Every structure is written in C-alpha cells, then in structure tokens.
Amino acid sequence: MIVAIIALQVVGLYLLLDFLTGVVHFWMDRYGKEDMPLVGKAIIEINTWHHENPRRMTTRSYWYLCKSGWVGVGAMLTGVYLITGAVSWQWWFIGILGANANIVHQWAHKFPNEKPALINWLQKIGIIQRPHDHAQHHTKPETRSYCTYTPWLNPMLDRIGFWFGIERFFATFGIYTTDRID
Ligand SMILES: [Zn+2]
Ligand SMILES: [Zn+2]
Numbered sequence: 001m002i003v004a005i006i007a008l009q010v011v012g013l014y015l016l017l018d019f020l021t022g023v024v025h026f027w028m029d030r031y032g033k034e035d036m037p038l039v040g041k042a043i044i045e046i047n048t049w050h051h052e053n054p055r056r057m058t059t060r061s062y063w064y065l066c067k068s069g070w071v072g073v074g075a076m077l078t079g080v081y082l083i084t085g086a087v088s089w090q091w092w093f094i095g096i097l098g099a100n101a102n103i104v105h106q107w108a109h110k111f112p113n114e115k116p117a118l119i120n121w122l123q124k125i126g127i128i129q130r131p132h133d134h135a136q137h138h139t140k141p142e143t144r145s146y147c148t149y150t151p152w153l154n155p156m157l158d159r160i161g162f163w164f165g166i167e168r169f170f171a172t173f174g175i176y177t178t179d180r181i182d
Contacts, residue, residue: 021101022147030177043068054138058110065102073099105148108134
C-alpha cells in the first residue's frame with residue numbers, strides 16, 4: 001500500500017513539475033521583457049535568443065542553462081525550510097529535477113547522435129519530452145506546448161486552450177501579452 005502511495009505521488013509530482021515548467025516558460029514567452037530588473041538579462045533575454053535560434057541551445061554549457069534554475073530552486077528549498085523547519089523528499093524531488101529542466105529541454109533540441117543512448121531511450125518511452133513533441137512549441141505562432149519536461153500535458157492543455165484562457169483572464173485585469181515572440 002505504502003509503495004502504491006509513493007508511486008502515485010511520484011507520478012503526480014512529476015506531472016506537476018512538467019506543468020510548472022510550462023507556467024515559467026509561458027510567463028517568459030508571453031509576459032517577460034528583456035528590461036525587467038533581475039530576471040530580464042538572466043532569463044528573459046536568453047529565452048528570446050532561444051526562440052530566434054533554437055539549435056544554438058545545444059552548444060550551451062550546463063551552467064549556462066541551469067544556473068537560474070538552481071538559484072530559483074535554492075530559494076524555494078530555503079524558503080520551505082525556514083517556514084516548515086524541514087524539507088521533505090517531495091520538495092527535493094521537484095527541486096532537483098526542476099533545476100535540471102533546461103537540460104531536458106536541451107535534449108529535446110539535440111539529434112539522437114548528440115546525446116547518450118539512455119536519454120534517447122527515456123525520450124522514446126515518453127518519460128521525458130521528445131524532439132518532435134517540443135517542435136510543436138517552436139512552430140509558428142509559437143503559442144502552444146509550453147511544458148518542456150514530458151510529452152503528456154501539452155496535448156491536453158493545448159486541446160482545451162488552457163494558455164489562451166489564462167491570457168484572456170489576465171487581459172480582463174489589463175495585463176496583456178508582450179507579443180515579442182511570434
Ligand atoms: Zn518558448
Ligand atoms: Zn526549445
């Protein structure tokens with residue numbers, strides 16, 4: 001029983017992580033501005049470059065791709081510890097996988113001969129996102145498939161128009177997309 005509960009949590013947390021990559025990515029693409037304080041240069045500008053030349057990402061170093069993720073995850077885990085006095089395995093699970101999200105994204109831009117066989121296999125069985133899944137995001141007008149971890153959530157979110165719904169919701173409060181990327 002306990003094994004089943006842990007397995008269910010792992011699957012649920014993994015899908016939550018995929019969704020969180022979508023939230024961050026959606027926000028960067030649709031609402032980010034290069035002149036924003038702190039994050040403008042660190043992540044928004046890098047993200048805009050990635051849309052201008054997606055394959056360029058395959059030449060980037062681990063630190064270039066993941067440093068912002070580790071800063072964000074470090075802040076999150078520190079916050080959890082300060083508030084609750086402990087950091088459960090669920091937070092570590094989301095944190096460590098989340099800090100490496102951009103590497104999973106990078107693998108989705110690499111050809112099979114540019115990455116280890118294990119990664120090709122994980123993509124093939126659908127544990128992590130495959131190149132043709134992520135290609136949906138880089139297909140004009142580049143306004144869908146924002147999640148970058150798994151191939152599972154994007155089709156559902158796109159089918160129900162989830163991200164467009166969020167944009168309409170924000171627009172009712174006078175918050176509009178920047179439309180930099182299209
Ligand atoms: Zn994007
Ligand atoms: Zn990409």
